[in-house]
Amino acid sequence: MIKLKWFGGVAGWLLPAALIAAWAVAVQNSWLSSQILPAPIDIVRSAINLAASGELTANIAASAVRAGWGLLIGGGIGFLLGLLNGLSKTAERLLDTTVQMIRNVPHLALIPLVIIWFGIGEAGKVFLVTLGVFFPVYANTYHGIKTSDPQLIEMGRVYGLNRWQLFSQIIFPGALPSILVGLRYALGLMWLTLIVAETIATSSGIGYMAMNAREFMKTDVVVLAILIYALLGKLADAGVHFLEWRVLQWHPGFKRR
Template identity: 55%
Template sequence: MSSTLQIVAEGTSYAPVPSARIRLGKNALLLISWLVPAALLVLWEVLARFGSIEPHVMPAPSKVLATAYNLTVSGTLLHDLSVSLLRAAIGFAIGGGIGFALGILVGLSRLAEAVVDRTVQMVRAIPFLALLPLVIVWFGVGEAQKIFLVALGVAFPIYINTTLGIRQVDPKLIELGRVQGLGTWELIRRIILPGAMPSILTGVRFSLATAWLALVVAETIGAQAGLGFLAMDAREFLRTDIIVLAIVIYALIGVGADSLARLLERRLLKWHPNYGARP
């Protein structure tokens, strides 16, 4: 300990021996990220081929792929997929808009927080399945019921993260804007919203996952089309290949939506040192 203090006192530079590091390029990291899913698929195929997994329990990936091809050729898969995507998009737009507006209002006003936040948090704590009977009474089993559940699920993550992001903006930046003569709306547009944008986009990523969760719940009741309907209809005929296909499609859509959200982060947060430098 004393020798270390002496070295520092004399101004001698000291650095620990760096550990060995393996530097990988962007393409190599991307390849590695897909190796594990690919290995799991190969293992799944092998186990199914040799009978270690019963076909009625978990069909082989090749069987699921053949089912996807047949449903695509017949037009069934594309129709159900487009219906689910449309429901998710409309619900996301409605719920996201409401959550964003309420988040800005509560984030900027303590009075609005006192009026709105408690009620929002109480509704947020209610599970989807508990609300489903009441929503059916309100809207029936048509499109409105499904869009309402998606919008409800989407609104909360965006609301919470928008409020949190606004509250975390550095007060010194706001004071600087006022010194520069910025009005209220200019202050919000140029300082508060950009400062809160990382948190807002995190809320968007969470809400994209919640949108599909809500849609799955909604499409299990009274749906005549959609991925949820496709899976529930397949259950009646013990078509596990179609059920697994629907699950895989949900997973792929989730990955795609998250990738779009990450791309949006990189585009909107180029100025941010923690985002702009990301590959």
Template identity: 45%
Template structure:
């Protein structure tokens, strides 16, 4: 490889890297400006601390939760609930979506009932789950399962149905078994759609976690928020809500990185 070739590659990649850096800076700029404006309005007395505490008071609330150990104890409990519900719901949705995508008989058997259940907001199921499963961990996890199952099911189903049937016929011509067709043809081609489903399911699992932890929680972020509500600690309530939001951002970043690892063949938009 010549020096001129290296120089050309460096020059062609430089604008793309600068554009990517500018995009990242712009993403950070808007939240920073909003926080600064929020703090400024609070400092000028335009906001009531009881209604909307300033960012500084929310930082003090985080410090209080950290020193008392409540935050360290709550995060693992909430993450375990969300992770277990996502794993069960996403796994079940993937299996059902793959089967329905491959079998017209399976689609006729359970697709219509699942579509009907999907239209019911999972938050509306909270009272019913309490009656059926009590106020323990089972009801909380099952509520998260119900929130996570449908995004994976729908995306897996439509991803498989969108595969060109000629590719499956090609597999038949090579005498591939059904399992080999699923492993070598169906899943790789449907993987982008399946990963999108998992990404949406991860966000839905966090929404389900927020609703589930309102069911008589004795541990977790919901327990902190319920206690803060009883003592009218608006700063701790907003601090807990922001933790939920931060978890959502982190989960989305993790899912994006997983897509890049599993879909290395797909071109990235930040590359020339």
């Protein structure tokens, strides 16, 4: 059992480790030109160099700030609007059609317009991320509220709960699993949007770092940027996992192992 547990913790990393090893061997034996894919060790070296010069942290910080603001604004609006439309029939009738219509426009198609509106500053990038994360959070919050169990609500009424208690003790906890699914999708879209937005015209951020390196054919930095996106994505996912583990302990599907 103990052996199995240990294996479970490492199992997810076996495949990536094997791929990196194969890649190192392939570059070493010149099966792959280092122009196309530099050796893993070169990437580590350039990571160390960039980190030493402070460039790496500055770029990661710039990206993280954009991602954070976009998530906060877009997720916040999506969450509140999802609650509003889920709870109020009037609001739903007024707003849902509009939201669904906007949803069908791919937000990255707005990039030209965003450049005209916001120029190439921070606002445009945050705006794109905001749009990207808004819909998954909105749709899943709305769905979670809408599918709350009418039997439990009826029980709550019989047991004398007021409207706020009905919401905070029955409707919201019931919607939480769905809201967290929305957050997870949102985090994926957040990075995706940021990658595209940062390649437009920027002077900081991981996307900028990659575009800049491409001009000088520094493939190792380009690959490093991609790897950082992968790690940040994984980190965000782990964050939601932790959140689910914390708040959904009651749920048989998220039981503490």
